[in-house]
Amino acid sequence: MKTTKSHPKLLLTGAAGGLGQALRERLKANCDVLRLSDRVAFGEAGHNEEIVLADLADADAVNTMVAGVDAIIHLGGVSVEGPFEPIMQANILGVYHLYEAARKHGVKRVVFASSNHVTGFYRQSETINADQPPRPDGFYGVSKAFGEDLSRFYFDRYGIETACVRIGSSFAEPRDRRMLASWLSFDDLHRLITACLTTPVLGHSIIFGMSDNAVTWWDNSKARHVGYVPQDSSDVFRDAVYARTAAPDLNDPAVQFQGGGFVKAGPFQ
Numbered sequence: 549m550k551t552t553k554s555h556p557k558l559l560l561t562g563a564a565g566g567l568g569q570a571l572r573e574r575l576k577a578n579c580d581v582l583r584l585s586d587r588v589a590f591g592e593a594g595h596n597e598e599i600v601l602a603d604l605a606d607a608d609a610v611n612t613m614v615a616g617v618d619a620i621i622h623l624g625g626v627s628v629e630g631p632f633e634p635i636m637q638a639n640i641l642g643v644y645h646l647y648e649a650a651r652k653h654g655v656k657r658v659v660f661a662s663s664n665h666v667t668g669f670y671r672q673s674e675t676i677n678a679d680q681p682p683r684p685d686g687f688y689g690v691s692k693a694f695g696e697d698l699s700r701f702y703f704d705r706y707g708i709e710t711a712c713v714r715i716g717s718s719f720a721e722p723r724d725r726r727m728l729a730s731w732l733s734f735d736d737l738h739r740l741i742t743a744c745l746t747t748p749v750l751g752h753s754i755i756f757g758m759s760d761n762a763v764t765w766w767d768n769s770k771a772r773h774v775g776y777v778p779q780d781s782s783d784v785f786r787d788a789v790y791a792r793t794a795a796p797d798l799n800d801p802a803v804q805f806q807g808g809g810f811v812k813a814g815p816f817q
């Protein structure tokens with residue numbers, strides 16, 4: 549897909565994180581100015597960049613972060629399973645602050661980094677689509693399901709379009725056998741975000757963020773209007789992953805369920 553500058557000024561939250569770093573250079577092709585934000589400092593702004601630090605739990609800071617941008621790629625927040633309180637602050641309160649700021653400033657398109665852990669308690673023997681109900685595998689997955697519901701409300705009530713991208717496992721390479729099914733390359737992630745930013749009518753869409761992997765648990769047929777065509781595949785890593793990992797224990801919930809080890813995390817007190 550051709551990368552067009554659909555929005556002059558883009559906001560990328562979570563810019564100091566793993567995916568934020570991977571997308572920083574790539575997203576410059578999508579805009580004239582890239583505003584980068586995180587809670588923690590991560591250096592100086594480069595050419596055609598702005599940096600606005602903000603804690604998502606701070607409504608005023610989030611309001612300032614959003615002012616003047618044309619679209620938002622929201623990656624910021626707690627990205628793994630853990631105790632409820634920090635997840636609640638960053639992912640539940642934080643996403644509310646983000647959408648309130650978008651409403652006040654007239655931002656009409658958001659790409660929301662949801663997660664496969666919204667549906668982590670489906671089995672690895674099942675293929676699911678976006679119409680099937682969430683089955684979160686922990687507080688983290690619940691917080692992402694909240695973000696999906698909140699963004700649907702802001703679409704229905706205020707017309708803010710959102711792509712909820714249920715990212716699988718987006719790393720440089722698949723790290724284990726499970727990720728052969730869930731892997732999303734950084735280039736495909738960028739292609740997917742570009743599609744979400746440029747499709748004429750996005751609406752409120754849920755799309756599974758995965759590369760063109762031979763083994764998959766997710767059916768993206770409900771999101772054809774987004775126009776995402778993955779070009780990478782985990783298949784080229786299969787032999788190496790099998791060689792360095794043990795055969796799975798089929799009685800292990802981490803092997804039975806799509807969420808992997810997240811389904812066994814906790815309790816935390």
Ligand code: NAI
Binds near residue numbers: 565567588605716717
């Ligand atoms: P990460 O943990 O490396 O980056 C998250 C960033 O959010 C960090 O830089 C952190 O400082 C920032 N952050 C945390 N709490 C914050 C707060 N209260 N206010 C402002 N910023 C805060 O995570 P990664 O891997 O880069 O993921 C990015 C997004 O994509 C996350 O929302 C994650 O849930 C989602 N995702 C990532 C997947 C992956 O495979 N990398 C899979 C599924 C979802």
Ligand code: 15L
Binds near residue numbers: 717718727
């Ligand atoms: C996620 O949601 C996490 O953010 C990421 O770190 C991985 O654990 C990924 O899911 C996964 O399921 O592999």
